[in-house]
Amino acid sequence: MKNPEAQQDVSVSQGIRMMFYMMKPNETSFRTLEDVPNYVQKATPFFISLMLLELLVSWIHKGKPPGHLDDALTSVSAGVLSRLPSLFFKSIELTSYIYIWENYRLFSLPWDSPWTWYLTFLGVDFGYYWFHRMAHEVNIMWAAHQTHHSSEGYNLSTALRQSVFQIHTSGIFYSPLALFIPPSVYAVHLQFNLLYQFWIHTKVINNLGPLKLILNTPSHHRVHHGRNRYCIDKNCAGTLIIWDRLFGTFEAENEKVVYGLTHPINTFEPFKVQFHYLVYIWTTFWATPGFFNKFSVIFKGPGWGPGKPRLGLSEEIPEVTGKEVPFSSAASQLLRIYTVVQFALMLSFYEETFADKAVLSQVTLLLRVCFIILTLTSIGFLLDQRSKAAVVETFRCLAFLTLCRFGHLKPFIPSLAFASEIFFSICVAFWGVRSVKQLASGPWK
Ligand SMILES: [Zn+2]
Numbered sequence: 001m002k003n004p005e006a007q008q009d010v011s012v013s014q015g016i017r018m019m020f021y022m023m024k025p026n027e028t029s030f031r032t033l034e035d036v037p038n039y040v041q042k043a044t045p046f047f048i049s050l051m052l053l054e055l056l057v058s059w060i061h062k063g064k065p066p067g068h069l070d071d072a073l074t075s076v077s078a079g080v081l082s083r084l085p086s087l088f089f090k091s092i093e094l095t096s097y098i099y100i101w102e103n104y105r106l107f108s109l110p111w112d113s114p115w116t117w118y119l120t121f122l123g124v125d126f127g128y129y130w131f132h133r134m135a136h137e138v139n140i141m142w143a144a145h146q147t148h149h150s151s152e153g154y155n156l157s158t159a160l161r162q163s164v165f166q167i168h169t170s171g172i173f174y175s176p177l178a179l180f181i182p183p184s185v186y187a188v189h190l191q192f193n194l195l196y197q198f199w200i201h202t203k204v205i206n207n208l209g210p211l212k213l214i215l216n217t218p219s220h221h222r223v224h225h226g227r228n229r230y231c232i233d234k235n236c237a238g239t240l241i242i243w244d245r246l247f248g249t250f251e252a253e254n255e256k257v258v259y260g261l262t263h264p265i266n267t268f269e270p271f272k273v274q275f276h277y278l279v280y281i282w283t284t285f286w287a288t289p290g291f292f293n294k295f296s297v298i299f300k301g302p303g304w305g306p307g308k309p310r311l312g313l314s315e316e317i318p319e320v321t322g323k324e325v326p327f328s329s330a331a332s333q334l335l336r337i338y339t340v341v342q343f344a345l346m347l348s349f350y351e352e353t354f355a356d357k358a359v360l361s362q363v364t365l366l367l368r369v370c371f372i373i374l375t376l377t378s379i380g381f382l383l384d385q386r387s388k389a390a391v392v393e394t395f396r397c398l399a400f401l402t403l404c405r406f407g408h409l410k411p412f413i414p415s416l417a418f419a420s421e422i423f424f425s426i427c428v429a430f431w432g433v434r435s436v437k438q439l440a441s442g443p444w445k
């Protein structure tokens with residue numbers, strides 16, 4: 001029998017508490033996997049509210065926003081991209097877990113016991129620590145995880161900068177739990193572990209006193225995002241910092257942290273953010289002589305090279321001065337406003353697509369996903385001032401009008417259908433003229 005709770009929305013109280021892992025076992029224990037709510041999908045309003053709160057606090061305390069708009073758009077863009085596959089496929093983390101549970105489990109812990117709940121909390125967090133540590137120490141896993149570290153800012157939007165294919169590298173670390181913990185309990189904690197890590201991506205919280213001995217805090221995670229030499233591969237914890245303290249990867253925040261990759265990628269294009277490092281591994285693989293060296297390119301650390309230790313040499317990590325200026329877009333103020341408007345419209349289609357997933361045809365679903373990807377790409381091109389940006393944006397606005405005409409897309413507010421068609425028609429005309437001028441006179445500036 002289905003648990004009626006699963007069909008209900010998450011209450012405001014639960015929504016706030018789930019962002020901090022403050023849920024009780026009796027309200028988050030479910031008999032079957034189908035009963036488990038999609039907490040992550042339901043967290044969107046809480047993500048937005050906390051980001052607005054961070055903006056307000058930062059404005060009051062420092063007189064400026066917590067980060068750059070172009071960087072935040074790129075982070076949310078990566079978050080959107082990373083969740084699109086779930087419209088078509090079941091989570092690989094869950095399917096592999098269920099396979100082990102159904103075929104190889106040794107015994108079954110009771111799904112409704114608080115002891116199972118607490119044990120799973122510890123087990124998932126322990127699995128996350130090792131997954132995350134390996135994501136920094138194994139080059140092919142780093143190719144996915146580097147997306148999360150590619151922001152040169154540090155604020156709540158950074159938490160949403162997620163990899164499209166990281167999920168394919170994490171399941172193995174949780175698989176021992178499938179020998180005795182029911183999938184429904186695992187699915188709950190997998191989500192809360194992820195949600196907990198949202199609020200620690202902020203500079204507006206300084207010190208949490210004795211809590212920092214046990215919990216992963218904003219200060220600990222700031223170190224994790226640093227590219228200072230003392231920060232590299234440190235503080236890999238999810239919820240509990242005790243794993244880093246136990247296994248020797250803990251480092252306290254003791255000098256100004258410079259955020260981002262040791263070699264910044266200087267782009268806002270979503271596909272480069274996601275896949276640039278895979279291309280780097282591919283070229284390094286073919287350029288490195290010897291079978292065992294090629295093997296090491298894939299499975300040793302990102303800093304490894306022939307003759308070096310597994311994790312590379314720390315003296316080869318570029319030193320930071322603390323005066324580094326994060327990469328920012330050269331786009332005009334007006335163009336930035338335009339990208340924000342288009343991004344907000346895309347988010348409304350994105351949310352609606354997830355909400356209506358069950359009733360949409362596969363064709364509509366696929367066309368909407370293509371439109372969302374095209375929008376993210378075009379915004380990246382506009383922010384990067386790419387020479388093809390006007391052509392791509394013209395095509396995207398035309399695609400919007402066509403999809404609306406054939407009923408595959410509809411404006412978020414139905415009464416604004418006509419207004420949005422006018423708006424996108426003006427966009428087609430504007431970007432179309434820019435495209436023609438650009439094609440006639442070389443790269444657009
Ligand atoms: Zn990391």
Ligand SMILES: [Zn+2]
Nearest residue numbers: 148159201221
């Ligand atoms: Zn992070």
